[in-house]
Amino acid sequence: MTSRSGFFSSSVGKKYLMGVTGAGLSLFVLAHMLGNMLLFVSPEAYNLYGHTLIHSKFIYFFEAGLIVLFLLHIIYGVTLTLQNRAARGYRTYLTTSGDKAVTFSSKTMIWTGTIVGVFTIIHLLNFKFGAYYEIVYDGVTVRDLQRLMLELFMSPWYVAWYVFAMLTMLFHLWHGVQSAFQSLGFRHPRYTPGIIKFGAVFAWIVGLGFMSQPLYVYFFLN
Amino acid sequence: MSKAKKINLTLKVWRQKDQNEIGRFETHPVKGISTDMSFLEMLDHLNQQIIHAGGDPIAFDSDCREGICGSCSTTINGNPHGPDRETATCQLHMRRFEDGQTIVVEPFRARAFPVIRDISVDRSALDRIIAAGGFVSVSTGNAQDANAIPISKESSDLAFDAAACIGCGACVAACKNASAMLFTSAKISQLALLPQGAVEKDRRARNMVAQMDREKFGNCTNTGACEAACPKGITLENMARMNRQFTSAWLTARVR
Ligand code: HEM
Ligand code: FES
Numbered sequence: 001m002t003s004r005s006g007f008f009s010s011s012v013g014k015k016y017l018m019g020v021t022g023a024g025l026s027l028f029v030l031a032h033m034l035g036n037m038l039l040f041v042s043p044e045a046y047n048l049y050g051h052t053l054i055h056s057k058f059i060y061f062f063e064a065g066l067i068v069l070f071l072l073h074i075i076y077g078v079t080l081t082l083q084n085r086a087a088r089g090y091r092t093y094l095t096t097s098g099d100k101a102v103t104f105s106s107k108t109m110i111w112t113g114t115i116v117g118v119f120t121i122i123h124l125l126n127f128k129f130g131a132y133y134e135i136v137y138d139g140v141t142v143r144d145l146q147r148l149m150l151e152l153f154m155s156p157w158y159v160a161w162y163v164f165a166m167l168t169m170l171f172h173l174w175h176g177v178q179s180a181f182q183s184l185g186f187r188h189p190r191y192t193p194g195i196i197k198f199g200a201v202f203a204w205i206v207g208l209g210f211m212s213q214p215l216y217v218y219f220f221l222n
Numbered sequence: 223m224s225k226a227k228k229i230n231l232t233l234k235v236w237r238q239k240d241q242n243e244i245g246r247f248e249t250h251p252v253k254g255i256s257t258d259m260s261f262l263e264m265l266d267h268l269n270q271q272i273i274h275a276g277g278d279p280i281a282f283d284s285d286c287r288e289g290i291c292g293s294c295s296t297t298i299n300g301n302p303h304g305p306d307r308e309t310a311t312c313q314l315h316m317r318r319f320e321d322g323q324t325i326v327v328e329p330f331r332a333r334a335f336p337v338i339r340d341i342s343v344d345r346s347a348l349d350r351i352i353a354a355g356g357f358v359s360v361s362t363g364n365a366q367d368a369n370a371i372p373i374s375k376e377s378s379d380l381a382f383d384a385a386a387c388i389g390c391g392a393c394v395a396a397c398k399n400a401s402a403m404l405f406t407s408a409k410i411s412q413l414a415l416l417p418q419g420a421v422e423k424d425r426r427a428r429n430m431v432a433q434m435d436r437e438k439f440g441n442c443t444n445t446g447a448c449e450a451a452c453p454k455g456i457t458l459e460n461m462a463r464m465n466r467q468f469t470s471a472w473l474t475a476r477v478r
Contacts, residue, residue: 005432005435007469007472010431010432010435010468011401011403011431011435011439011442012431012464012465012468012469013469013472014441015442015465016465016469080441080443083440083441084398084399084400084401084440084441084443086333086438086440087332087333087334087399087400087401087438087439087440088331088333088398088399088400088440089331089332089333089400095300095398096300096301096302096396096447096450096451097300097301098301098305099305099306099307100301100305100307100396100447100450100451101450102445102447102450103445103446106443106445106446107398107445109443175444179443179444182444182458182461182462183444183465184465185462185463185465185466185469187458187459187461187462188459188462189459192459
């Protein structure tokens with residue numbers, strides 16, 4: 001009998017792991033994008049939403065889950081990429097073209113992923129661990145994230161970088177969402193065309209949603 | 223009568239003495255190619271030209287020359303088996319090319335496919351994946367009466383489509399990760415979809431995937447380059463089936 005390794009060191013297991021963590025992160029970014037939409041409503045709505053989240057009973061549970069998802073996704077994503085480059089071999093390869101070409105987003109997952117990763121770190125430093133302003137609504141003191149946001153999005157460079165990072169995430173999701181279904185074993189002529197469309201729509205909604213926010217703040221709130 | 227035209231091409235061909243040598247491209251003008259020639263006949267024609275000039279002919283693999291054996295293995299302008307879908311190098315005709323065009327000819331590259339010489343590569347890694355489980359290990363006797371074991375039309379069609387894989391390795395060559403998942407999944411599917419093969423499907427899925435990983439093929443990232451390059455139209459559906467079977471086999475196995 002051939003000796004076998006553990007599930008997560010097998011090529012199929014690694015795909016499952018990327019698929020599950022990728023799908024989890026995709027749901028997170030969708031929720032985050034929708035939550036941020038409150039900045040279009042009012043500073044108060046936005047700040048109270050943040051306040052409710054931070055003081056939820058489940059916040060540590062969700063934060064821990066997100067850290068695990070991110071770390072697994074990054075560690076496996078980078079390991080896979082290194083193993084795959086080694087498997088490709090010694091010489092730069094002429095890539096397929098014409099009728100046999102593949103999508104741009106599928107070839108650039110490690111780069112779009114890395115940009116999103118760097119963005120995430122900067123984003124956490126600037127917002128979660130950024131300046132702490134306070135504001136009082138009806139006697140309740142809450143963190144004034146709206147003010148911090150206005151300050152950060154005053155700079156056109158910051159807005160440009162933010163929009164660029166969200167564009168790269170759009171591409172990451174464009175390939176990633178439908179790819180996660182395939183990794184998890186869903187492919188069928190009946191529903192796969194629908195999944196591919198769903199992935200594209202999902203990526204564009206999340207991407208455009210996130211891009212609209214700094215642009216709105218820069219052009220209409222400052 | 224033949225409508226063949228004659229065209230002239232420039233070929234940049236990969237030359238490499240053996241696995242250890244660092245290869246290089248060699249440029250050859252090739253004159254008087256009939257557009258009715260297959261790509262391999264064109265290479266024969268070039269080899270004649272090289273031999274007449276006292277040179278060393280280009281080594282490349284071929285056998286059936288009709289798209290069923292999986293021997294031919296040429297990367298043409300970056301595309302394994304050339305520009306057309308569902309066409310093996312031996313089925314590709316020179317009428318597909320323009321007079322005066324430059325064509326880059328390379329082997330099927332991957333770490334798991336060491337170059338034997340020039341365009342010829344060692345694809346025995348794929349054979350070892352088959353040897354790890356791509357068979358039915360009990361004797362199934364002589365051919366049964368056609369309707370002794372009823373098989374649905376759908377299953378037999380799917381199994382037959384998977385069995386169309388000729389094991390050429392174009393999927394590996396086309397993949398940026400040099401992954402052999404399309405090949406392995408076709409072989410797993412072809413057997414698992416039929417009653418004789420279904421019995422051992424769990425063990426087979428685990429052993430074949432384990433061997434594939436051991437051969438140092440890369441991991442799939444679902445770019446779909448394999449499906450586009452496959453001369454036999456093997457689909458990614460087979461790969462999803464393999465993922466499902468491997469996972470359920472792993473979840474239900476009594477022995478690790
Ligand atoms: C919020 C952030 C992120 C989201 C929503 C996300 C989402 C996804 C999804 C859905 C997939 C497809 C999984 C599959 O094919 O089964 C994927 C793949 C991938 N991600 Fe991410 N990702 C994120 C961040 C990152 C980061 C920070 C990296 C860092 C290096 C990264 C690297 C990769 C790579 C290399 C792949 C391709 C691997 C494969 O398909 O096997 N991603 N991502
Ligand atoms: S030579 Fe047999 S498939 Fe091309």
